[in-house]
Amino acid sequence: MNSGRNVAVLGGNRIPFARSNGVYSNASNQDMLSAALDGLVDRYSLQGERLGEVVAGAVLKHSRDFNLTRETVLGSRLAPETPAYDIGQACGTGLQAAIAVANKIALGQVDSGVAGGADTTSDAPIAVNDELREVLLELNRTKSNVDRLKLVAKLRPGQIVPEIPRNEEPRTGKSMGGHTAVTAKEWGIAREDQDELAAASHRNLAGAYDRGFYDDLMTPYLGLERDQNLRADSTVEKLAKLKPVFGGEGGTMTAGNSTPLSDGASTVLLGTDEWAAEHGLDVLAHFRDAETAAVDYVHGGEGLLLAPAYAVPRLLDRQGLTLQDFDLYEIHEAFAAQVLATLKAWEDPVFCKERLGRDEPLGSIERSKLNVNGGSLAAAHPFAATGGRIVASLAKALHERGGGRGLISICAAGGQGVVAILEKEGN
Amino acid sequence: MADLYTQIVNAPVANTLATTVGLPVPTPLERHSPGDPVLDGRALVGAAPGGRLGGPTVTVLAGAGVPAATESTEELRRAAADAGLDAALWNADAPSGDKFKALVFDASGITTTEKLAELHRFFHAAIRTVGRCGRVVVLGTPPADTSSPGEHTAQRALEGFTRSLGKEMRGGGTVQLVYVEQGAEGQLDSTLRFLLSPKSAYVSGQVVRIGQAGEPPTIDWDQPLEGKVALVTGASRGIGAAIAEVLARDGAHVVGLDIPALGDDLRTVTSELGGSALEVDVTDPDAPRTIADHLAAEHGGVDVVVHNAGVTRDKTIAGMDEGRWRQVIDINLSSQERIDNQLLAAETLNDGARIVTVSSMSGIAGNNGQTNYATSKAGVIGMVDSMAPVFATAGATINAVAPGFIETQMTAAMPVPVREAGRRMSSLSQGGLPVDVAEAIAWFASPASTGLNGNTVRVCGQNLLGA
Numbered sequence: 001m002n003s004g005r006n007v008a009v010l011g012g013n014r015i016p017f018a019r020s021n022g023v024y025s026n027a028s029n030q031d032m033l034s035a036a037l038d039g040l041v042d043r044y045s046l047q048g049e050r051l052g053e054v055v056a057g058a059v060l061k062h063s064r065d066f067n068l069t070r071e072t073v074l075g076s077r078l079a080p081e082t083p084a085y086d087i088g089q090a091c092g093t094g095l096q097a098a099i100a101v102a103n104k105i106a107l108g109q110v111d112s113g114v115a116g117g118a119d120t121t122s123d124a125p126i127a128v129n130d131e132l133r134e135v136l137l138e139l140n141r142t143k144s145n146v147d148r149l150k151l152v153a154k155l156r157p158g159q160i161v162p163e164i165p166r167n168e169e170p171r172t173g174k175s176m177g178g179h180t181a182v183t184a185k186e187w188g189i190a191r192e193d194q195d196e197l198a199a200a201s202h203r204n205l206a207g208a209y210d211r212g213f214y215d216d217l218m219t220p221y222l223g224l225e226r227d228q229n230l231r232a233d234s235t236v237e238k239l240a241k242l243k244p245v246f247g248g249e250g251g252t253m254t255a256g257n258s259t260p261l262s263d264g265a266s267t268v269l270l271g272t273d274e275w276a277a278e279h280g281l282d283v284l285a286h287f288r289d290a291e292t293a294a295v296d297y298v299h300g301g302e303g304l305l306l307a308p309a310y311a312v313p314r315l316l317d318r319q320g321l322t323l324q325d326f327d328l329y330e331i332h333e334a335f336a337a338q339v340l341a342t343l344k345a346w347e348d349p350v351f352c353k354e355r356l357g358r359d360e361p362l363g364s365i366e367r368s369k370l371n372v373n374g375g376s377l378a379a380a381h382p383f384a385a386t387g388g389r390i391v392a393s394l395a396k397a398l399h400e401r402g403g404g405r406g407l408i409s410i411c412a413a414g415g416q417g418v419v420a421i422l423e424k425e426g427n
Numbered sequence: 428m429a430d431l432y433t434q435i436v437n438a439p440v441a442n443t444l445a446t447t448v449g450l451p452v453p454t455p456l457e458r459h460s461p462g463d464p465v466l467d468g469r470a471l472v473g474a475a476p477g478g479r480l481g482g483p484t485v486t487v488l489a490g491a492g493v494p495a496a497t498e499s500t501e502e503l504r505r506a507a508a509d510a511g512l513d514a515a516l517w518n519a520d521a522p523s524g525d526k527f528k529a530l531v532f533d534a535s536g537i538t539t540t541e542k543l544a545e546l547h548r549f550f551h552a553a554i555r556t557v558g559r560c561g562r563v564v565v566l567g568t569p570p571a572d573t574s575s576p577g578e579h580t581a582q583r584a585l586e587g588f589t590r591s592l593g594k595e596m597r598g599g600g601t602v603q604l605v606y607v608e609q610g611a612e613g614q615l616d617s618t619l620r621f622l623l624s625p626k627s628a629y630v631s632g633q634v635v636r637i638g639q640a641g642e643p644p645t646i647d648w649d650q651p652l653e654g655k656v657a658l659v660t661g662a663s664r665g666i667g668a669a670i671a672e673v674l675a676r677d678g679a680h681v682v683g684l685d686i687p688a689l690g691d692d693l694r695t696v697t698s699e700l701g702g703s704a705l706e707v708d709v710t711d712p713d714a715p716r717t718i719a720d721h722l723a724a725e726h727g728g729v730d731v732v733v734h735n736a737g738v739t740r741d742k743t744i745a746g747m748d749e750g751r752w753r754q755v756i757d758i759n760l761s762s763q764e765r766i767d768n769q770l771l772a773a774e775t776l777n778d779g780a781r782i783v784t785v786s787s788m789s790g791i792a793g794n795n796g797q798t799n800y801a802t803s804k805a806g807v808i809g810m811v812d813s814m815a816p817v818f819a820t821a822g823a824t825i826n827a828v829a830p831g832f833i834e835t836q837m838t839a840a841m842p843v844p845v846r847e848a849g850r851r852m853s854s855l856s857q858g859g860l861p862v863d864v865a866e867a868i869a870w871f872a873s874p875a876s877t878g879l880n881g882n883t884v885r886v887c888g889q890n891l892l893g894a
Binding site: 186187188189190192252344348352353 | 520522523
């Protein structure tokens with residue numbers, strides 16, 4: 001991307017995130033993504049505009065949503081000639097969508113685009129189990145009614161039990177929280193530190209709402225105007241009362257310092273500086289570079305959610321930057337323990353030497369620069385929608401401060417990590 | 428081999444019974460076999476902030492191939508990274524639940540009595556992670572080597588902690604305090620390896636002092652005495668034979684010495700070890716010259732001298748004739764002085780020579796009927812104190828081991844109540860073996876033990892007597 005054209009982040013729009021089985025229970029991924037996209041179109045007057053492309057995804061997806069993003073575009077006020085496609089990289093989907101759009105802009109293949117993502121854990125796809133599926137598919141292939149009857153007669157009650165998507169890694173059978181509890185223990189992440197991070201997340205998100213930071217980043221949806229998970233009055237003391245849910249006896253991870261299941265959608269508008277000028281839009285920040293890493297959490301002994309710890313140093317090296325060369329940090333708070341373990345890994349001479357092959361640790365960051373407008377612990381984390389939330393709010397925050405550099409780090413299922421740098425030229 | 432009582436109470440039914448009625452259940456102690464790792468498990472390294480010994484500790488562990496976890500201090504993590512030790516992290520506020528075979532705590536950062544709370548912080552969380560035959564080593568600064576009265580007081584306080592923790596250990600665990608002088612941080616290797624390994628099975632509650640010395644030589648840790656000549660007095664049986672065996676295992680050519688009357692036994696021991704026998708009565712006025720001449724002529728000098736020969740002639744002082752007194756003092760103490768002086772005068776000691784002498788728990792605690800013996804053995808401690816600076820100028824060291832209840836022919840002949848009391852009145856609730864004394868001597872004898880001079884270390888399972 002260094003050699004390509006500048007990629008500008010021009011704005012974003014999302015709907016408030018709702019808790020699972022809450023106000024968005026009956027909204028589909030397409031409903032929510034449409035709401036977010038329509039809000040974006042309205043805000044930036046993109047009605048009838050043919051954009052270069054729209055890229056989005058959803059982690060929990062119905063089979064009918066095979067063309068979710070294109071269907072969303074067709075239902076939106078964008079020109080129907082705007083192409084679209086779906087992508088998926090678990091919790092990294094939203095940021096990876098932005099990278100995909102940014103890369104095409106940088107290469108000169110498109111001048112503008114929207115990246116986004118939606119996820120619902122309420123309107124989740126429920127599948128028939130494999131045995132029933134086989135019978136049903138066979139039924140479909142069978143021609144004679146007698147044969148069909150024979151097939152139906154084979155059905156057993158056990159085959160009717162549906163398959164509900166589970167929040168677990170297929171190769172380990174362990175939930176993401178279970179994996180992170182191992183990481184928390186390995187890195188000695190104390191309960192108090194996790195609760196402090198969670199409290200700060202709520203404090204920062206509430207503060208951002210109060211000063212109107214999200215006014216031009218959000219469209220109210222189904223009566224919700226703020227993220228439903230936000231507890232503005234959350235404190236370390238209150239969080240300390242919660243029982244651990246992961247890590248067994250002596251566990252440190254609670255419902256308070258882990259992200260809840262949630263529903264929501266987000267979008268980000270990207271374009272060239274010229275396209276922005278033609279449309280009378282401010283450049284909030286430039287999308288400088290991105291990196292994706294993966295770790296072997298199955299056999300390699302690395303933590304499931306520690307891939308960003310590998311991705312960031314690679315990105316820094318490519319850009320000739322240090323970890324301290326940033327004014328803002330947006331580290332996705334899947335779990336407070338994940339964030340703290342990542343920060344500790346970068347501070348640890350042993351990890352940096354043995355795993356990253358560096359003579360010096362990356363060092364620590366100023367915590368006052370971390371997730372200054374709230375993180376996933378407060379806003380919640382509809383998987384594919386998190387990337388868009390972070391890119392848009394970081395770009396705006398850089399624009400507000402009149403310049404600076406921001407680092408985005410998002411961990412994802414399957415031992416993956418997506419990271420990116422946004423920059424706002426200025427003072 | 429565990430004694431009969433230990434074997435019985437470790438059998439399933441008897442174990443339940445013994446536990447129920449509150450009898451001690453001694454854990455069969457793990458002991459070293461050639462080829463064994465230094466530590467059969469992981470070590471956890473903790474530190475009070477501002478310490479200077481955590482880094483050197485981590486370096487030693489890395490060199491000894493001991494897998495480790497450390498607390499998250501800059502010093503420890505830097506040292507681990509520099510040493511290429513892929514050490515896990517451990518946090519007392521959020522312990523991982525992992526088990527450890529050994530804990531090493533750098534207490535040198537405890538410069539005030541308030542900071543003694545660091546001991547509680549670490550061990551309160553860490554002690555439960557220690558498994559069977561576990562090892563605890565606390566590192567500090569010699570009180571006299573501190574820079575303020577408060578630091579002196581705090582460092583002296585460590586001794587009460589380690590001695591008490593030794594008594595709280597279960598399952599054959601041991602606890603030691605190692606005082607390391609300023610500037611002697613590079614001398615930790617041989618001592619940490621010994622105290623962490625099963626070689627120190629019967630050493631607990633001890634205080635070891637490591638002083639400044641020249642750079643320790645690079646050695647083969649499996650054969651530290653390769654090419655060295657070691658004189659062992661009283662080598663024909665018991666502890667002496669065990670010493671000869673262990674020094675030979677470590678690569679030394681052993682010159683076994685004993686009285687002519689025990690010549691057959693002596694030759695049996697030395698021939699099996701590929702050593703040589705020297706039949707001399709150490710009380711003979713010519714003995715020092717005979718020994719020095721033999722070592723010079725046959726071996727070109729000597730590297731290790733172990734003064735093990737000793738006798739008991741027990742009587743209460745009122746009933747003791749002068750002969751019993753004189754004989755014990757002469758064999759156990761005066762003859763050692765004469766031999767050492769001759770070896771010094773004749774320059775028979777090779778560079779980096781090691782004198783190791785055998786004191787006794789009786790010399791520390793005193794014992795009914797052993798005024799002569801205890802005097803001689805306390806004198807051995809005095810000799811170590813007085814001669815350490817003398818040997819230092821000759822580039823040599825002198826240290827002593829003080830055995831407690833060691834299972835030998837002598838103790839086997841004791842009346843049952845006395846023997847049982849001797850065995851159980853220690854933190855490890857059992858007697859030691861001759862090899863335990865021999866391993867401690869081999870530790871002092873190692874060429875790497877440059878920083879050890881003037882120490883008397885008990886091999887007594889932290890016996891209650893004199894502690």
